[in-house]
Amino acid sequence: MIFSTLEHILTHISFSTVSILITINLITFLVDEIVKLYDSSEKGMIMTFFCITGLLITRWIYSGHFPLSDLYESLIFLSWSFSLIHIVPYFKKNQNLLSTIIGPSAIFTQGFATSGLLTEIHESTILVPALQSEWLIMHVSMMILGYAALLCGSLLSVSLLVITVRKKRRFFSTSYGLLNFNESFFFGKIEYMNERSNVLENTSFFAPNPKNYYRSQLIQQLDYWSYRVISLGFIFLTIGILSGAVWANEAWGSYWSWDPKETWAFITWIVFAIYLHIRTNIKWEGRNSAIVASIGFLIIWICYFGVNLLGIGLHSYGSFTLTSN
Amino acid sequence: MKTLNSSTISKINTHNIRNALSCRTQFSFPKDCFVRSLCCSKNGGSFVLALSFSSKRKMVFSKLQTSQDKSNVKGKKKSLQAPTTTKIEAPEPGGAPAVSGESGGDSVPPPLPPGSKKVGSWKLKGLPKRVLALLSNLPLALAEMFAVAALMALGTFIDQGEAPDFYFQKYPEDNPIMGFFTWRWILTLGFDHMFSSPLFLGTLSLLGASLMACTYTTQIPIVKVARRWSFLHSAEAIRKQEYSDTLPRASIQDLGVILMGAGYEVFLKGPSLYAFKGLAGRFAPIGVHLALLLVMVGGTLSAAGSFRGSVTVPQGLNFVIGDVLGPSGFLSTPSESFNTEVHVNRFYMDYYNSGEVSQFHSDLSLFDLNGKEIMRKTISVNDPLRYGGITIYQTDWSLSALQIMKDDEGPFNLAMAPLKINGDKKLYGTFLPVGDADSTNLKGISMLARDMQSVVLYDQEGKFAGVRRPNSKLPIDIDGMRIVVLDAIGSTGLDIKTDPGVPIVYAGFGALMLTTCISFLSHTQIWALQDGTSVVVGGKTNRAKGEFPDDMNFLLDQVPEIVDSSASMQLDSSSS
Numbered sequence: 001m002i003f004s005t006l007e008h009i010l011t012h013i014s015f016s017t018v019s020i021l022i023t024i025n026l027i028t029f030l031v032d033e034i035v036k037l038y039d040s041s042e043k044g045m046i047m048t049f050f051c052i053t054g055l056l057i058t059r060w061i062y063s064g065h066f067p068l069s070d071l072y073e074s075l076i077f078l079s080w081s082f083s084l085i086h087i088v089p090y091f092k093k094n095q096n097l098l099s100t101i102i103g104p105s106a107i108f109t110q111g112f113a114t115s116g117l118l119t120e121i122h123e124s125t126i127l128v129p130a131l132q133s134e135w136l137i138m139h140v141s142m143m144i145l146g147y148a149a150l151l152c153g154s155l156l157s158v159s160l161l162v163i164t165v166r167k168k169r170r171f172f173s174t175s176y177g178l179l180n181f182n183e184s185f186f187f188g189k190i191e192y193m194n195e196r197s198n199v200l201e202n203t204s205f206f207a208p209n210p211k212n213y214y215r216s217q218l219i220q221q222l223d224y225w226s227y228r229v230i231s232l233g234f235i236f237l238t239i240g241i242l243s244g245a246v247w248a249n250e251a252w253g254s255y256w257s258w259d260p261k262e263t264w265a266f267i268t269w270i271v272f273a274i275y276l277h278i279r280t281n282i283k284w285e286g287r288n289s290a291i292v293a294s295i296g297f298l299i300i301w302i303c304y305f306g307v308n309l310l311g312i313g314l315h316s317y318g319s320f321t322l323t324s325n
Numbered sequence: 326m327k328t329l330n331s332s333t334i335s336k337i338n339t340h341n342i343r344n345a346l347s348c349r350t351q352f353s354f355p356k357d358c359f360v361r362s363l364c365c366s367k368n369g370g371s372f373v374l375a376l377s378f379s380s381k382r383k384m385v386f387s388k389l390q391t392s393q394d395k396s397n398v399k400g401k402k403k404s405l406q407a408p409t410t411t412k413i414e415a416p417e418p419g420g421a422p423a424v425s426g427e428s429g430g431d432s433v434p435p436p437l438p439p440g441s442k443k444v445g446s447w448k449l450k451g452l453p454k455r456v457l458a459l460l461s462n463l464p465l466a467l468a469e470m471f472a473v474a475a476l477m478a479l480g481t482f483i484d485q486g487e488a489p490d491f492y493f494q495k496y497p498e499d500n501p502i503m504g505f506f507t508w509r510w511i512l513t514l515g516f517d518h519m520f521s522s523p524l525f526l527g528t529l530s531l532l533g534a535s536l537m538a539c540t541y542t543t544q545i546p547i548v549k550v551a552r553r554w555s556f557l558h559s560a561e562a563i564r565k566q567e568y569s570d571t572l573p574r575a576s577i578q579d580l581g582v583i584l585m586g587a588g589y590e591v592f593l594k595g596p597s598l599y600a601f602k603g604l605a606g607r608f609a610p611i612g613v614h615l616a617l618l619l620v621m622v623g624g625t626l627s628a629a630g631s632f633r634g635s636v637t638v639p640q641g642l643n644f645v646i647g648d649v650l651g652p653s654g655f656l657s658t659p660s661e662s663f664n665t666e667v668h669v670n671r672f673y674m675d676y677y678n679s680g681e682v683s684q685f686h687s688d689l690s691l692f693d694l695n696g697k698e699i700m701r702k703t704i705s706v707n708d709p710l711r712y713g714g715i716t717i718y719q720t721d722w723s724l725s726a727l728q729i730m731k732d733d734e735g736p737f738n739l740a741m742a743p744l745k746i747n748g749d750k751k752l753y754g755t756f757l758p759v760g761d762a763d764s765t766n767l768k769g770i771s772m773l774a775r776d777m778q779s780v781v782l783y784d785q786e787g788k789f790a791g792v793r794r795p796n797s798k799l800p801i802d803i804d805g806m807r808i809v810v811l812d813a814i815g816s817t818g819l820d821i822k823t824d825p826g827v828p829i830v831y832a833g834f835g836a837l838m839l840t841t842c843i844s845f846l847s848h849t850q851i852w853a854l855q856d857g858t859s860v861v862v863g864g865k866t867n868r869a870k871g872e873f874p875d876d877m878n879f880l881l882d883q884v885p886e887i888v889d890s891s892a893s894m895q896l897d898s899s900s901s
Contacts, residue, residue: 129682129683129684129685129705129706130707132683132684132707133707135707221871224871225871228868234841235842235845238837238838239838239841239842242838245830246834247707249827250709251706251707251718252718252720253633253820253822258480258485258519258520263478263481264478264481266477267477270471270473270474274467274470274471274474277466277467278467280463
């Protein structure tokens with residue numbers, strides 16, 4: 001009882017923090033320089049991080065197993081991974097760019113997980129026999145960390161695409177307005193930061209065409225960081241898929257059975273492998289690789305959500321039981 | 326850099342390419358080329374990549390051609406041609422296949438420059454090289470990967486393994502999906518069993534071939550230059566690096582010590598310093614490819630050489646392993662241990678408090694031909710039994726019989742049959758006839774069970790009579806009969822397999838995880854030169870380009886300033 005109360009409290013705190021954060025982000029985005037507000041949003045992210053950590057730990061103690069057995073828990077873990085990726089650079093005192101992308105991502109997943117949309121699956125469930133293994137922790141946590149990192153990386157690529165496309169059609173700003181709220185939000189923030197650094201540097205530095213210079217600088221940064229973050233996510237994804245295969249061999253006697261989830265994870269892996277290979281060719285860096293990463297962004301969501309919602313195969317969390325028990 | 330490359334592409338004529346290529350042999354392999362290209366390609370695009378890097382590589386040997394350094398600085402295009410006139414180092418024989426492989430990749434063989442060494446070998450080994458070069462083409466490899474991904478995606482959208490009738494109905498000819506996709510496509514191309522269809526396996530093996538060609542022509546040769554490192558002897562060359570800086574009043578020895586402290590391998594020779602870190606990150610991509618090949622080999626062996634079988638055995642009965650297993654491919658050869666007999670001592674389940682199953686257990690004993698017990702283990706899901714290459718998994722269960730007492734007679738074993746109901750829950754039923762068994766209007770007591778915890782009993786009219794737990798010994802009176810449910814006998818569903826591919830696949834998995842992690846490391850090289858009292862430092866890295874300047878600045882800040890009595894100016898470590 002005490003656990004479920006605690007869980008409720010933590011859920012509500014993290015959700016309200018997240019809502020406040022969205023507001024703050026919007027304010028800082030709309031209204032110019034309010035450094036204090038920006039600071040507080042960073043602090044809010046840290047608070048959210050600890051709330052989600054607390055939430056996960058509570059759930060762990062309460063249910064007696066690692067809280068990654070259904071979609072809701074994996075969503076919470078995803079937003080936890082986002083906020084983790086978000087606050088790591090914050091403590092290193094650099095990388096504002098990365099956090100502008102990750103912050104909202106964490107906000108949206110956490111908001112989605114804790115909002116009323118999925119109330120019926122909030123209940124912590126029992127662990128079916130096949131999931132009772134140490135591999136659960138390794139496999140699922142690695143997969144979701146991988147998803148989180150890959151999503152961040154591909155979002156950076158998406159914003160790179162948005163910026164370069166916008167550069168070409170600067171006057172069709174209405175079409176830009178029609179873009180997905182997410183992306184325009186991120187983009188807006190980056191643009192805003194861009195402008196801010198622009199203002200700062202302009203005063204001290206001589207530059208012939210500062211706007212273009214900083215834009216290309218920004219594009220380069222986006223390119224580089226999406227590459228690094230995707231590389232990191234790729235490692236997690238590889239480890240996750242392989243540990244899953246080893247686990248499947250322990251539980252079902254086959255390390256690969258072309259289950260839809262497996263297949264889509266493999267597709268994700270291949271798409272990001274293509275991305276990494278394209279990066280090896282200097283000529284294709286930048287926009288081409290960014291397009292592949294954006295495809296990867298969609299594919300991760302198909303892999304993570306689409307397959308689950310269909311509820312087919314061995315990976316239908318929550319509904320899964322031993323051979324159609 | 327980017328623009329330079331693309332602009333040069335069009336301007337280089339084939340003659341230059343050939344020249345640059347041969348110069349590449351002379352240089353040995355440009356390291357940058359390999360780092361940047363995980364995979365390799367022989368045609369247009371990355372060709373230029375190799376060229377631009379070979380020009381870079383020349384800077385490494387600048388000692389031998391310092392006079393040309395100036396021209397190199399001015400433009401990459403010039404430097405591309407410059408190497409053709411210089412003779413540096415003898416070519417290593419090991420490097421030859423890759424380079425001639427590259428030349429084979431040109432769709433239009435370039436006119437051979439006079440004096441080219443490759444003429445002979447080109448004619449002799451033309452065809453294999455051509456194939457090799459074609460296969461290790463990066464765009465082709467990428468296309469193959471896309472194809473594999475697309476086929477897999479299609480395989481998840483089309484229901485797999487159904488009867489042809491299913492596809493006739495779902496993909497009718499008069500209403501094709503997207504205007505063309507009908508069952509004909511599916512059945513002709515084998516999309517109803519996508520993951521074993523020739524098309525898919527063919528694409529996959531083509532990808533494997535590309536992987537091998539790549540590893541052979543471009544990646545393996547990197548090993549040959551593994552330990553090759555070189556000093557830069559001119560300040561100009563060092564300043565041309567991605568990062569460069571000048572430390573006034575510093576000593577190169579101090580720099581070396583600091584770099585060593587930061588984990589670099591440092592080499593000092595006279596006034597020159599060369600340091601590197603993360604060399605493993607440069608070679609790890611080879612490991613990734615080799616590990617993938619290993620996984621593919623293991624997977625093939627699994628497909629061709631394994632035995633599989635599944636069996637449902639009631640508690641207390643035996644089976645012989647060899648009777649259950651069926652070969653999966655032409656390499657499947659039965660082994661000695663197939664004669665082993667398995668006895669199911671007990672099958673039972675664990676339950677949560679809520680009544681749901683938490684775990685299934687089967688207590689198995691293995692007996693050899695002489696009837697001697699050689700092994701005994703209680704298996705459960707996630708905890709299989711392994712013996713002599715055979716693995717027995719707990720995968721399924723069912724109820725086989727109910728043991729009851731009727732009016733203190735018995736015990737009788739009533740066989741249970743699975744009942745089909747809506748939903749995915751299992752349900753088993755049995756029937757105890759009452760009265761004349763030959764009567765056409767036979768009535769009796771029905772008993773239903775979902776699992777081994779409880780049995781629901783219905784009387785002759787089909788009315789609910791009560792629930793009894795097996796083992797409870799609590800009798801129930803139905804229509805004047807006294808029935809005791811003694812036990813529910815379950816049968817365990819076992820999957821049995823032998824898979825000779827697993828050790829290889831696991832080795833591949835392990836190698837893949839390790840090498841993927843190592844691939845994240847960035848190979849950093851630093852050169853420095855004592856130039857009077859100041860030290861010129863330059864460096865480059867292949868992956869972590871973003872953090873590199875910061876890291877370098879941090880390191881260089883630590884280099885102590887040699888305080889001169891005449892002047893003590895501030896150390897300027899961020900002059901660039």
